[in-house]
Amino acid sequence: MNSLKTYAGIPEQYSVLDRAQVVLISVPYDGTSTWQKGADKGFDAFLEASANMELYDIETNSEVYKKGVFIAEPVTENSSPALMVEQVHKTVKKYLQKNKFVTIFGGEHSISIGTIRAFKECFKDLTVLHLDAHSDLREEYNGSPYNHACAVYEASKTTNLIQVGIRSMDSSEVETMNKDQVFFAEQMIFDDSWIDRAIDMMTDTVFITLDLDVFDPSIMPSTGTPEPGGLLWNETIEFLNKVFKEKNVVGFDIVELCPNPSNKAPDFLVAKLYYKMLSYKFSRRDYDDFLDSDLIEFGKKQDKKKEQIELNDDEL
Numbered sequence: 001m002n003s004l005k006t007y008a009g010i011p012e013q014y015s016v017l018d019r020a021q022v023v024l025i026s027v028p029y030d031g032t033s034t035w036q037k038g039a040d041k042g043f044d045a046f047l048e049a050s051a052n053m054e055l056y057d058i059e060t061n062s063e064v065y066k067k068g069v070f071i072a073e074p075v076t077e078n079s080s081p082a083l084m085v086e087q088v089h090k091t092v093k094k095y096l097q098k099n100k101f102v103t104i105f106g107g108e109h110s111i112s113i114g115t116i117r118a119f120k121e122c123f124k125d126l127t128v129l130h131l132d133a134h135s136d137l138r139e140e141y142n143g144s145p146y147n148h149a150c151a152v153y154e155a156s157k158t159t160n161l162i163q164v165g166i167r168s169m170d171s172s173e174v175e176t177m178n179k180d181q182v183f184f185a186e187q188m189i190f191d192d193s194w195i196d197r198a199i200d201m202m203t204d205t206v207f208i209t210l211d212l213d214v215f216d217p218s219i220m221p222s223t224g225t226p227e228p229g230g231l232l233w234n235e236t237i238e239f240l241n242k243v244f245k246e247k248n249v250v251g252f253d254i255v256e257l258c259p260n261p262s263n264k265a266p267d268f269l270v271a272k273l274y275y276k277m278l279s280y281k282f283s284r285r286d287y288d289d290f291l292d293s294d295l296i297e298f299g300k301k302q303d304k305k306k307e308q309i310e311l312n313d314d315e316l
Protein backbone atom coordinates (compact mmCIF):
# COMPACT_ATOMS: atom_id res chain seq x y z
CA MET A 1 0.00 0.00 0.00
CA ASN A 2 1.21 3.49 -0.88
CA SER A 3 0.30 4.88 2.49
CA LEU A 4 2.98 2.75 4.14
CA LYS A 5 5.69 3.77 1.71
CA THR A 6 7.70 6.92 1.31
CA TYR A 7 9.10 8.16 -1.98
CA ALA A 8 12.52 6.58 -2.65
CA GLY A 9 12.36 4.96 0.77
CA ILE A 10 13.38 8.26 2.37
CA PRO A 11 13.26 8.52 6.15
CA GLU A 12 9.86 9.41 7.51
CA GLN A 13 11.08 12.76 8.83
CA TYR A 14 11.42 13.94 5.22
CA SER A 15 8.04 12.67 4.15
CA VAL A 16 5.62 14.59 6.36
CA LEU A 17 3.60 17.41 4.87
CA ASP A 18 4.71 20.15 7.25
CA ARG A 19 8.38 19.60 6.50
CA ALA A 20 8.17 18.68 2.84
CA GLN A 21 8.66 21.29 0.15
CA VAL A 22 7.57 18.83 -2.52
CA VAL A 23 4.16 17.22 -2.80
CA LEU A 24 3.66 14.17 -4.99
CA ILE A 25 0.08 13.42 -6.04
CA SER A 26 -0.70 10.20 -7.85
CA VAL A 27 -3.65 9.91 -10.18
CA PRO A 28 -3.93 6.22 -11.05
CA TYR A 29 -6.43 6.86 -13.82
CA ASP A 30 -6.64 4.78 -16.98
CA GLY A 31 -10.18 5.48 -18.14
CA THR A 32 -9.68 6.70 -21.71
CA SER A 33 -6.52 5.02 -22.96
CA THR A 34 -7.10 3.54 -26.38
CA TRP A 35 -4.46 0.85 -26.80
CA GLN A 36 -2.40 -0.79 -24.04
CA LYS A 37 -3.98 -0.45 -20.62
CA GLY A 38 -2.03 -0.32 -17.38
CA ALA A 39 -1.22 3.33 -16.72
CA ASP A 40 -3.10 2.96 -13.43
CA LYS A 41 -0.28 0.65 -12.22
CA GLY A 42 2.42 3.19 -13.03
CA PHE A 43 2.70 4.89 -9.67
CA ASP A 44 3.34 1.72 -7.67
CA ALA A 45 6.02 0.58 -10.14
CA PHE A 46 7.61 4.04 -9.98
CA LEU A 47 7.57 4.04 -6.20
CA GLU A 48 9.08 0.57 -6.00
CA ALA A 49 11.86 1.47 -8.45
CA SER A 50 12.56 4.71 -6.60
CA ALA A 51 13.35 2.79 -3.43
CA ASN A 52 16.32 1.19 -5.21
CA MET A 53 17.91 4.41 -6.36
CA GLU A 54 20.96 6.25 -5.00
CA LEU A 55 19.90 9.50 -3.35
CA TYR A 56 23.04 11.48 -4.09
CA ASP A 57 22.91 13.22 -7.46
CA ILE A 58 26.38 13.46 -8.97
CA GLU A 59 25.63 16.18 -11.47
CA THR A 60 24.21 18.68 -8.98
CA ASN A 61 26.23 17.43 -6.00
CA SER A 62 23.07 17.35 -3.95
CA GLU A 63 20.70 15.15 -1.97
CA VAL A 64 17.42 16.71 -2.87
CA TYR A 65 15.30 14.29 -0.83
CA LYS A 66 16.24 16.41 2.20
CA LYS A 67 13.84 19.05 0.87
CA GLY A 68 11.16 16.53 1.75
CA VAL A 69 8.66 14.73 -0.45
CA PHE A 70 5.14 14.23 0.83
CA ILE A 71 2.96 11.66 -0.92
CA ALA A 72 -0.56 13.05 -0.96
CA GLU A 73 -3.72 11.00 -0.96
CA PRO A 74 -4.19 9.68 -4.50
CA VAL A 75 -6.93 11.06 -6.72
CA THR A 76 -9.07 8.00 -7.36
CA GLU A 77 -12.18 9.63 -8.80
CA ASN A 78 -13.02 7.70 -11.97
CA SER A 79 -16.76 7.82 -12.33
CA SER A 80 -16.33 10.06 -15.37
CA PRO A 81 -13.40 11.75 -17.13
CA ALA A 82 -14.87 15.18 -16.35
CA LEU A 83 -15.13 14.44 -12.62
CA MET A 84 -11.61 13.02 -12.55
CA VAL A 85 -10.24 16.19 -14.17
CA GLU A 86 -12.15 18.35 -11.69
CA GLN A 87 -10.83 16.35 -8.73
CA VAL A 88 -7.24 16.63 -10.00
CA HIS A 89 -7.73 20.35 -10.48
CA LYS A 90 -8.99 20.78 -6.92
CA THR A 91 -6.32 18.63 -5.31
CA VAL A 92 -3.44 20.31 -7.15
CA LYS A 93 -4.78 23.72 -6.24
CA LYS A 94 -5.10 22.78 -2.60
CA TYR A 95 -1.37 22.03 -2.37
CA LEU A 96 -0.33 24.99 -4.50
CA GLN A 97 -2.15 27.17 -2.00
CA LYS A 98 0.03 25.68 0.72
CA ASN A 99 3.08 26.96 -1.23
CA LYS A 100 4.35 23.51 -2.06
CA PHE A 101 6.22 22.46 -5.17
CA VAL A 102 3.51 20.24 -6.63
CA THR A 103 4.26 17.23 -8.82
CA ILE A 104 1.70 14.85 -10.24
CA PHE A 105 2.10 11.28 -11.44
CA GLY A 106 -0.34 9.61 -13.87
CA GLY A 107 -2.24 7.75 -14.94
CA GLU A 108 -2.79 8.61 -18.50
CA HIS A 109 -2.42 12.00 -20.06
CA SER A 110 -5.98 13.25 -19.63
CA ILE A 111 -5.11 13.97 -15.97
CA SER A 112 -3.00 16.90 -17.19
CA ILE A 113 -6.09 18.83 -18.21
CA GLY A 114 -6.77 19.19 -14.48
CA THR A 115 -3.17 19.84 -13.45
CA ILE A 116 -2.60 22.52 -16.07
CA ARG A 117 -5.90 24.21 -15.21
CA ALA A 118 -4.81 24.50 -11.58
CA PHE A 119 -1.36 25.89 -12.41
CA LYS A 120 -2.85 28.29 -14.93
CA GLU A 121 -5.12 29.69 -12.20
CA CYS A 122 -2.28 30.10 -9.72
CA PHE A 123 0.49 31.52 -11.95
CA LYS A 124 0.47 34.45 -14.36
CA ASP A 125 1.87 34.19 -17.88
CA LEU A 126 2.28 30.45 -17.69
CA THR A 127 4.24 28.50 -20.26
CA VAL A 128 3.31 24.85 -20.60
CA LEU A 129 6.23 22.82 -21.86
CA HIS A 130 4.76 19.65 -23.33
CA LEU A 131 7.09 16.73 -24.01
CA ASP A 132 5.31 13.99 -25.91
CA ALA A 133 5.36 11.85 -29.05
CA HIS A 134 1.78 12.95 -29.71
CA SER A 135 0.42 16.41 -30.19
CA ASP A 136 -2.72 15.77 -28.05
CA LEU A 137 -4.48 18.79 -29.54
CA ARG A 138 -7.87 17.32 -30.37
CA GLU A 139 -10.77 19.35 -29.05
CA GLU A 140 -12.57 16.11 -28.33
CA TYR A 141 -12.03 12.40 -28.93
CA ASN A 142 -14.46 9.50 -28.63
CA GLY A 143 -17.09 12.07 -27.69
CA SER A 144 -15.18 13.63 -24.78
CA PRO A 145 -12.95 16.69 -24.36
CA TYR A 146 -11.36 14.88 -21.38
CA ASN A 147 -9.67 12.17 -23.41
CA HIS A 148 -5.88 11.60 -23.40
CA ALA A 149 -5.85 12.70 -27.06
CA CYS A 150 -7.05 16.13 -25.89
CA ALA A 151 -4.52 16.59 -23.06
CA VAL A 152 -3.19 20.01 -24.13
CA TYR A 153 -6.03 21.38 -26.24
CA GLU A 154 -7.15 23.64 -23.40
CA ALA A 155 -3.54 24.66 -22.70
CA SER A 156 -3.15 25.65 -26.36
CA LYS A 157 -5.91 28.20 -25.80
CA THR A 158 -5.05 29.43 -22.32
CA THR A 159 -1.26 29.24 -21.96
CA ASN A 160 1.97 29.67 -23.92
CA LEU A 161 2.22 26.08 -25.14
CA ILE A 162 5.53 24.72 -26.42
CA GLN A 163 5.58 21.16 -27.76
CA VAL A 164 8.74 19.05 -27.95
CA GLY A 165 9.39 15.62 -29.43
CA ILE A 166 6.18 15.37 -31.46
CA ARG A 167 6.14 12.66 -34.12
CA SER A 168 2.51 11.58 -34.39
CA MET A 169 -0.64 13.58 -35.01
CA ASP A 170 -3.93 13.67 -36.87
CA SER A 171 -4.60 16.00 -39.78
CA SER A 172 -7.46 17.54 -37.79
CA GLU A 173 -4.90 18.91 -35.32
CA VAL A 174 -2.97 20.90 -37.92
CA GLU A 175 -5.21 23.90 -37.55
CA THR A 176 -5.01 24.03 -33.74
CA MET A 177 -1.26 23.57 -33.69
CA ASN A 178 0.97 26.62 -33.47
CA LYS A 179 3.77 25.20 -35.60
CA ASP A 180 6.17 27.99 -34.64
CA GLN A 181 6.22 26.55 -31.12
CA VAL A 182 6.49 22.88 -32.00
CA PHE A 183 9.72 20.92 -32.17
CA PHE A 184 9.16 17.79 -34.21
CA ALA A 185 11.38 14.81 -33.40
CA GLU A 186 12.32 14.44 -37.06
CA GLN A 187 13.84 17.92 -37.06
CA MET A 188 15.40 17.76 -33.62
CA ILE A 189 17.82 14.98 -34.53
CA PHE A 190 19.50 17.06 -37.22
CA ASP A 191 19.90 20.26 -35.28
CA ASP A 192 20.38 20.64 -31.52
CA SER A 193 19.72 24.38 -31.60
CA TRP A 194 16.13 23.42 -30.67
CA ILE A 195 17.14 23.47 -27.01
CA ASP A 196 17.92 27.18 -26.95
CA ARG A 197 15.17 28.08 -29.38
CA ALA A 198 12.58 26.34 -27.21
CA ILE A 199 13.83 28.09 -24.07
CA ASP A 200 13.74 31.47 -25.81
CA MET A 201 10.04 30.97 -26.47
CA MET A 202 9.22 30.42 -22.79
CA THR A 203 7.91 32.99 -20.36
CA ASP A 204 9.63 32.99 -16.96
CA THR A 205 7.06 30.71 -15.36
CA VAL A 206 6.99 27.18 -16.69
CA PHE A 207 4.94 24.06 -16.00
CA ILE A 208 6.21 20.84 -17.56
CA THR A 209 3.89 18.05 -18.68
CA LEU A 210 5.93 15.01 -19.66
CA ASP A 211 4.39 12.05 -21.44
CA LEU A 212 6.89 9.22 -21.17
CA ASP A 213 6.31 8.24 -24.79
CA VAL A 214 8.41 11.28 -25.72
CA PHE A 215 11.34 8.92 -25.05
CA ASP A 216 12.45 6.43 -27.63
CA PRO A 217 10.81 3.00 -27.11
CA SER A 218 14.31 1.49 -26.94
CA ILE A 219 14.66 3.02 -23.47
CA MET A 220 10.98 3.52 -22.62
CA PRO A 221 8.91 0.63 -23.94
CA SER A 222 6.58 0.68 -20.91
CA THR A 223 4.06 3.17 -22.18
CA GLY A 224 0.59 2.96 -23.71
CA THR A 225 1.39 4.17 -27.23
CA PRO A 226 5.11 3.88 -28.01
CA GLU A 227 6.37 5.66 -31.13
CA PRO A 228 9.75 5.09 -32.77
CA GLY A 229 12.23 7.92 -33.15
CA GLY A 230 12.01 9.46 -29.70
CA LEU A 231 14.35 11.26 -27.33
CA LEU A 232 17.18 9.57 -25.50
CA TRP A 233 18.15 10.04 -21.88
CA ASN A 234 21.10 12.42 -22.02
CA GLU A 235 19.64 14.94 -24.43
CA THR A 236 16.42 15.00 -22.46
CA ILE A 237 18.02 15.71 -19.12
CA GLU A 238 20.40 18.23 -20.67
CA PHE A 239 17.36 20.09 -21.97
CA LEU A 240 15.47 19.84 -18.67
CA ASN A 241 18.52 21.00 -16.72
CA LYS A 242 18.70 24.11 -18.86
CA VAL A 243 15.00 24.83 -18.50
CA PHE A 244 15.22 24.55 -14.70
CA LYS A 245 18.31 26.72 -14.66
CA GLU A 246 16.97 29.52 -16.82
CA LYS A 247 13.28 29.53 -15.92
CA ASN A 248 11.14 29.30 -12.85
CA VAL A 249 9.66 25.82 -13.16
CA VAL A 250 6.65 25.86 -10.85
CA GLY A 251 5.67 22.21 -11.10
CA PHE A 252 5.47 19.21 -13.40
CA ASP A 253 3.58 16.07 -14.15
CA ILE A 254 4.79 12.74 -15.53
CA VAL A 255 2.26 10.48 -17.23
CA GLU A 256 1.71 7.21 -19.10
CA LEU A 257 3.98 4.77 -17.29
CA CYS A 258 2.44 1.44 -18.17
CA PRO A 259 4.73 -0.99 -16.35
CA ASN A 260 5.83 -4.37 -17.59
CA PRO A 261 6.64 -6.65 -14.63
CA SER A 262 9.32 -8.49 -16.59
CA ASN A 263 11.28 -5.33 -17.48
CA LYS A 264 11.90 -2.97 -14.62
CA ALA A 265 14.45 -0.74 -16.37
CA PRO A 266 11.82 1.70 -17.67
CA ASP A 267 10.33 2.03 -14.16
CA PHE A 268 13.78 2.88 -12.89
CA LEU A 269 14.27 5.43 -15.66
CA VAL A 270 11.13 7.22 -14.51
CA ALA A 271 12.15 7.11 -10.85
CA LYS A 272 15.47 8.66 -11.77
CA LEU A 273 13.89 11.21 -14.11
CA TYR A 274 11.66 12.44 -11.30
CA TYR A 275 14.61 12.70 -8.94
CA LYS A 276 16.70 14.52 -11.56
CA MET A 277 13.95 17.07 -12.07
CA LEU A 278 13.75 17.72 -8.34
CA SER A 279 17.55 17.93 -8.14
CA TYR A 280 17.57 20.52 -10.92
CA LYS A 281 14.81 22.48 -9.24
CA PHE A 282 16.28 22.69 -5.78
CA SER A 283 20.01 22.87 -6.46
CA ARG A 284 19.76 26.06 -8.44
CA ARG A 285 22.49 28.35 -7.22
CA ASP A 286 20.10 31.10 -6.18
CA TYR A 287 17.81 28.80 -4.25
CA ASP A 288 17.80 30.61 -0.89
CA ASP A 289 17.96 27.92 1.71
CA PHE A 290 20.34 25.55 0.03
CA LEU A 291 23.14 24.69 2.44
CA ASP A 292 26.07 27.07 2.12
CA SER A 293 28.66 24.34 1.68
CA ASP A 294 26.60 22.68 -0.99
CA LEU A 295 26.14 26.01 -2.65
CA ILE A 296 29.87 26.69 -2.87
CA GLU A 297 30.61 23.24 -4.16
CA PHE A 298 27.84 23.54 -6.67
CA GLY A 299 29.13 26.91 -7.83
CA LYS A 300 32.59 25.50 -8.39
CA LYS A 301 31.19 22.67 -10.37
CA GLN A 302 29.13 24.95 -12.54
CA ASP A 303 32.14 27.13 -13.32
CA LYS A 304 34.13 24.07 -14.25
CA LYS A 305 31.33 22.95 -16.50
CA LYS A 306 31.27 26.34 -18.17
CA GLU A 307 35.00 26.17 -18.84
CA GLN A 308 34.54 22.76 -20.30
CA ILE A 309 31.77 23.92 -22.56
CA GLU A 310 33.88 26.82 -23.77
CA LEU A 311 36.74 24.43 -24.42
CA ASN A 312 34.50 22.20 -26.45
CA ASP A 313 33.30 25.17 -28.43
CA ASP A 314 36.90 26.08 -29.23
CA GLU A 315 37.55 22.61 -30.54
CA LEU A 316 34.76 22.93 -33.04
Ligand SMILES: [Mn+2]
Binds near residue numbers: 132133134211
Ligand atom coordinates in the same frame (compact mmCIF):
# COMPACT_ATOMS: atom_id res chain seq x y z
MN1 LIG B 1 1.73 10.59 -25.95
